[in-house]
Amino acid sequence: MEILLAIIIGILFSCALYLMLRRSLIKVVIGLALLSQAANLLIFTAAGLHRGDPPLIPEDAVAPIGAHADPLPQALVLTAIVIGFGVLAFTLVLFQRAYMIIGTDDLDQMRSTDTESTDLKTLPQQEIHEH
Amino acid sequence: MLYTILAPFLLAVLAPLLHHRLKDLSGWLFALVPLGVFLYYLSQVPQIAAGEPVYQSYAWVESLGISLSFYLDGLSLLFALLISGIGALIVVYTGAYLGQDVNVHRFYLALLAFMGSMLGVVLSGNLITLFIFWELTSITSYLLIGYDHHKQEARTAALQALLVTGGGGLALLAGLILMGHATGTYDIPTILQSGDMLREHALYLPILLLLLAGAFTKSAQFPFHFWLPNAMAAPTPASAYLHSSTMVKAGIYLLARMQPVMGDTPPWFYLVAIGGSLTLVVSAYLAMRQVILKKLLAYTTVGALGLITTCLGIGTDYALKAAMTFLLVHALYKATLFMVAGGISHSTHLYDTEKLGGLGRIMPFTALGAGLAGLSMAGIPPFLGFIGKESVYEAGLASPGAMLWLTLTLLLAAVVNLFVGLLIAWKPFWTTLDAPLSEAHEGNVGLWLGPVLLGSLGLILGFIPGTTALYIVGPAVAATAGEAIPVSLSHWHGFNLALLLSVITVALGILAYRFRHPLRRLLEAPGRLDPAGPERGYHRLVEGMLWVSKKQTCLLQNGYLRVYIFTVISFLVALPIYTLVAGGGVPIPPEWPSFKLYELGIAFLIAGAAIGAACTNSRLTAVVCLGAVGYGVSLVYIFYGAPDLAMTQFVIETLTVLIFVLVLYRLPRFTHFTSEFVKYRDMLLAGGAGVFVTILTIAALKVEIAPTISTYFAEQSVPMAHGRNIVNVILVDFRSLDTMGELLVLAIAALGAYGLLRLNKDEKKDKV
Numbered sequence: 001m002e003i004l005l006a007i008i009i010g011i012l013f014s015c016a017l018y019l020m021l022r023r024s025l026i027k028v029v030i031g032l033a034l035l036s037q038a039a040n041l042l043i044f045t046a047a048g049l050h051r052g053d054p055p056l057i058p059e060d061a062v063a064p065i066g067a068h069a070d071p072l073p074q075a076l077v078l079t080a081i082v083i084g085f086g087v088l089a090f091t092l093v094l095f096q097r098a099y100m101i102i103g104t105d106d107l108d109q110m111r112s113t114d115t116e117s118t119d120l121k122t123l124p125q126q127e128i129h130e131h
Numbered sequence: 132m133l134y135t136i137l138a139p140f141l142l143a144v145l146a147p148l149l150h151h152r153l154k155d156l157s158g159w160l161f162a163l164v165p166l167g168v169f170l171y172y173l174s175q176v177p178q179i180a181a182g183e184p185v186y187q188s189y190a191w192v193e194s195l196g197i198s199l200s201f202y203l204d205g206l207s208l209l210f211a212l213l214i215s216g217i218g219a220l221i222v223v224y225t226g227a228y229l230g231q232d233v234n235v236h237r238f239y240l241a242l243l244a245f246m247g248s249m250l251g252v253v254l255s256g257n258l259i260t261l262f263i264f265w266e267l268t269s270i271t272s273y274l275l276i277g278y279d280h281h282k283q284e285a286r287t288a289a290l291q292a293l294l295v296t297g298g299g300g301l302a303l304l305a306g307l308i309l310m311g312h313a314t315g316t317y318d319i320p321t322i323l324q325s326g327d328m329l330r331e332h333a334l335y336l337p338i339l340l341l342l343l344a345g346a347f348t349k350s351a352q353f354p355f356h357f358w359l360p361n362a363m364a365a366p367t368p369a370s371a372y373l374h375s376s377t378m379v380k381a382g383i384y385l386l387a388r389m390q391p392v393m394g395d396t397p398p399w400f401y402l403v404a405i406g407g408s409l410t411l412v413v414s415a416y417l418a419m420r421q422v423i424l425k426k427l428l429a430y431t432t433v434g435a436l437g438l439i440t441t442c443l444g445i446g447t448d449y450a451l452k453a454a455m456t457f458l459l460v461h462a463l464y465k466a467t468l469f470m471v472a473g474g475i476s477h478s479t480h481l482y483d484t485e486k487l488g489g490l491g492r493i494m495p496f497t498a499l500g501a502g503l504a505g506l507s508m509a510g511i512p513p514f515l516g517f518i519g520k521e522s523v524y525e526a527g528l529a530s531p532g533a534m535l536w537l538t539l540t541l542l543l544a545a546v547v548n549l550f551v552g553l554l555i556a557w558k559p560f561w562t563t564l565d566a567p568l569s570e571a572h573e574g575n576v577g578l579w580l581g582p583v584l585l586g587s588l589g590l591i592l593g594f595i596p597g598t599t600a601l602y603i604v605g606p607a608v609a610a611t612a613g614e615a616i617p618v619s620l621s622h623w624h625g626f627n628l629a630l631l632l633s634v635i636t637v638a639l640g641i642l643a644y645r646f647r648h649p650l651r652r653l654l655e656a657p658g659r660l661d662p663a664g665p666e667r668g669y670h671r672l673v674e675g676m677l678w679v680s681k682k683q684t685c686l687l688q689n690g691y692l693r694v695y696i697f698t699v700i701s702f703l704v705a706l707p708i709y710t711l712v713a714g715g716g717v718p719i720p721p722e723w724p725s726f727k728l729y730e731l732g733i734a735f736l737i738a739g740a741a742i743g744a745a746c747t748n749s750r751l752t753a754v755v756c757l758g759a760v761g762y763g764v765s766l767v768y769i770f771y772g773a774p775d776l777a778m779t780q781f782v783i784e785t786l787t788v789l790i791f792v793l794v795l796y797r798l799p800r801f802t803h804f805t806s807e808f809v810k811y812r813d814m815l816l817a818g819g820a821g822v823f824v825t826i827l828t829i830a831a832l833k834v835e836i837a838p839t840i841s842t843y844f845a846e847q848s849v850p851m852a853h854g855r856n857i858v859n860v861i862l863v864d865f866r867s868l869d870t871m872g873e874l875l876v877l878a879i880a881a882l883g884a885y886g887l888l889r890l891n892k893d894e895k896k897d898k899v
Contacts, residue, residue, distance in 0.1 A: 001726060001727075001730055002828075002829075002832050003829065004726060004730065004731070004734050005734075005767070005828070006825045006828035006829050006832075007734075007738075007825055008734050008737050008738055009824055009825065009828055010821035010822055010823075010824050010825030010828075011737075011738045011741055011742070011821055012737065012738075012741050012760070012821075013817075013820055013821045013824040014745075014817045014818050014820060014821030015741040015742055015744060015745035015817070015821075016741075016817075017696070017700055017816070017817040017820050017821075018745050018813055018814055018817035019744070019745050020693070020696050021693045021696055021697060021700075021813040021816070021817065022693070022805070022813075023693065023805060024799075024801060026750065026798055026799065026801065027753075027801065028692070030744060030753055030754070030757055031745075033757055033787065034741060034744060034757065034760060037760055037761060037764050038824070040764070041764055041767065042824065042827075042828060044767075044768070044771070044773070044776070045828055045832070046828055046831035046832065048832070049771050050771060050772050051770065051771060051772070052771075052772055053772050054772045054773060054774050054775075055772065055845065055856075055857040055858055056855055056856055056857065057845075057848060057849055057855040057856075057857065058855075059855070061849075062849040062850060063845060063846050063848075063849065064845050064857070068772065068845075069771060069772030069773060070841050071841060071844055071845065071857035071858045071861055072840055072841045072844065072861065074773045074775060074776055074858045075858050075861040075862050075866065077773075077776055078775060078776055078779055078858065078862060079862070079869065079870070079873050081776070081779050081780055081783055082779065082783065082873060082877065083873055083876050083877070084783075085783045085786065085787060086876055086877040086880035086881070087876075087880060088787060088790075089787075089790055089880060089881075089884055090880040090881075090883050090884050092790060092791065092794050093794070093883070093884040093887045093888060094883075094884075094887060095798070096794050096797050096798060096887075096891075097887045097890065097891065099797075099798060099799060100797075100891065104799075105798070105799045107691070107692045107693065108691060
C-alpha cells in the first residue's frame, strides 16, 4: 500500500502544481488546496503506515498494548490540516476581494502592487470605490 | 602614529561645523592639523634615517589575524611627509580658491578625510588595514571629483574613477588575501622578511597580477590611464592634491612596498617596466596634443607615474634611487603647477594655454612659483628636478636588457616634461598677447603661498643634495630595496652619457616648444583612433553590466507568479534528480505488495478526483473533485489507524467545500488564458515533479526513524498527562504551545477574512 500511496501522492502533487501554473487565480487556489492534501499525505505515509490500531491506550493499561500507529505524524498532520484550512479560507476571501477591485482573475494583470490606479480606470464605473 | 591618522578624520567631521564659525579663516586654521602631522613626521626623520623603523600595533580583529598596526620606515616616511606637508598647503589654498563657495564645508570634509585615509595607506602595518584605507581614498576621491555635482561631466568622471579604482581595489583585496595565505600572516613587517619564500611560491604569479591590477588602476597606468585626465573635473585643490601628488601615488607606494618581496623576478620586470614605459609613451603622445592647462598636467602626471613605475620595474639600485628621487621631485613641482594652473584660471577664467600670456607682471608671485616648479620639471640645474632626471637617465643606461628602449622612453618623457614645463610656467607669464588680459589680477596670499613654498623647496633641496639623500631619499630607497644601499645625490657626475642626454633633452624640449603648432597638427593625424582606446572598453563594460542586470531582472523578477512557480518547480525537479542519478540511482521499491480491493478503490477515487479537478472546465466540478480528494484522504486516515485525523479531515473538507460553494457565485468562470503548448509544457513539468515526489516518498519509507520520541509520548501519556488518546495528548499537553500557535494562525486568518468581508458589506451600504 505504501507504494500505491506514494504514486497517489505523486499524482496529487502533479495536479496541484499544474493548477498552480495556470493564469487563472481561482485555479491556483484550488491547486493550493490540493497541494496541502498531498503534503499531509506525504508526511503521514513517509512516517510509516500501520494498518488498524489507532494510538489509544486501553482503560486498564498505562501504555498502549501491542503494535499501534505512530502518534507523532498524526499530531503533525492534524495541525497542518487545520492551518491549511485557515489559510485557504483567508485566501478565498482575499481573492474574492481582489477580484472585486481589479475585475479580473488573470494573474498576468496582477503583476504589481502599484497597478491599482491604472486598473481602476479600466473598471466598470459601479465597481469603483466610492467614498 | 594612530593619532596622526585620526586627527584629520576628526577634523573632517568637525570641519563643516567649524567652517560656519570661522568663515574665511577656516583654510588657515584647518591647515594647522596637517602642519602638526608634518612636524611630527619631520621629527621622526633622524630615527628613520638611522635605519630604525617604528612599529605600533593595536589589537583589532584578532580572530582573523587583523590588527590595527602601523609601520613607519623610510618609504612610509617620505609619503607621510608629502601627504601632510602638501596637504597643509592645499588646505590653505582651498580656503582661497573655494572660500566663497557655499558647499566648501563639504569639500573640507572630503579633503581631510582623504588625508587621513591616505596617511593610513602608507602607514598601515597590516595588509587588510592597508586595503581598507586604500578603498577609503577611492571613496573620498569620488566625492572630491564629483564636488560640482550639478555638472554631468563631474558626475561621470567621479563614477568612472570610482569604478576603475574600486575594481582594481577588489583585485588588490584578492591579491592581498592570497599573499596572506601564502605567507601565513597579514603583518607587513613579517611579510617583508619572507621575500624568498614568496617569490618561489606557486601563487606568486596570481598574487603579482592581482597586486598589479590594483596598483595600475590606482596609479592610472596604461590601459587604465583614462580616468585620471577625466578626473580633472574635480576642483583644482583636489586635482593638485589627490590626482598629482598623493592618491595616484598609492599604486606606486604599493609597488615600492612590495618591491623587496615581489620584485627582482622576470615577470615583475616585464610587467612593471613595460607597463610603465607604455604608459609613458602613450601619455607623452596625448600630452603633446593638449592645450588645456589641467589636462596637460594630468597627462604629464600619468607620464610621471609611468616613469616611476618603469624605474621600480627595472629594480636596480640605480633605478630605485631614481624612482624615489623622482617621486619627491614630481610631487613638489606637480602640486605647485596644479595650484598655479588653478590660480591662473581663478584670475582669468581661461583654461587654454594658447590664449594666455603676459601674466608675469600682473601675477608676480604666482609667476615665481610657476617658474621655480617649471624649472624643476624641466630638469634644469641646480633644481632637484635636474638630479631626478639625471638619476633616471643613469637608471635607464644601467638597466639590464632593454637598455636602448628604456633610455629612449625616458628621454621622451623628459622632453615632454620640458615642453609642458615651458607651456605652463613660461607661456602664460612671459609671452605677449595681441590683446592683453585685462581681467587678470594676482590672487590673494593663499593662492600663491603654496606654489612659492613648494617651488622653492625644489630649489632648496637641490642645493643640499647630500642632506636630501641622507635623510629623505636614502631611507626610502633602503626600504624599497629591502636593504640599506648607499645613496648619494649630486649635480656633477662628470662628462658622461647622462649629462649628454640632459643636453639633448633641453635642446629637443625647446625645439618642440618652438614648433608646437606644426607638431600638434602632425600628432592630430592619428587622432581618429582615439575612440578605440581603452576608455571604450570601460564604457562597453559599464553598458554591458547595465544590460545584464536589466535582462536578469526582466527574467527573474518579471511579476508573473507562474514563472516564479515554474522556476521553483524546475529546480525542485532537476536538482534532486541530478543528485539521485549522480548519487547511486533511484531507490528500488521493495517487493510489490498485494492490495486489498478497497485500498485500490480509494486510490482510484483520490487520483481520479485530483485529475478531474485539474482538467475540468466547470468551477463546481472542480470544487466537488476537491471535496472527493479530501474525503478519499480521510478514508486513508481511517484505515491506517488515525481516526482523529479522519474526523478532522472530514469536518474540514466539508467546511472547505461549503465555503468554496458560497464564494463561488461571486467568482469568475474558469477562463482559458494559455495556449495548448504551454499546457503541455506545464503538464510535463508538473508530471516530473509528481514522479520526483513519488520517488522521494519511497526513499523516505526506507529511512529508519528513531522511535524514541513517539515511544516516549506513548509511554508517558497516561502517567504524565493522564490521557489515553496519545495524539490528543501530544496536541494539548506535550506540544500545547504549538497548538496555541496554530490557534493564533486560525484567529488571525479569521479576523482577516472577517475584515475583508466587512469591507465588502460597507461598500455595498455606501452604494445604496
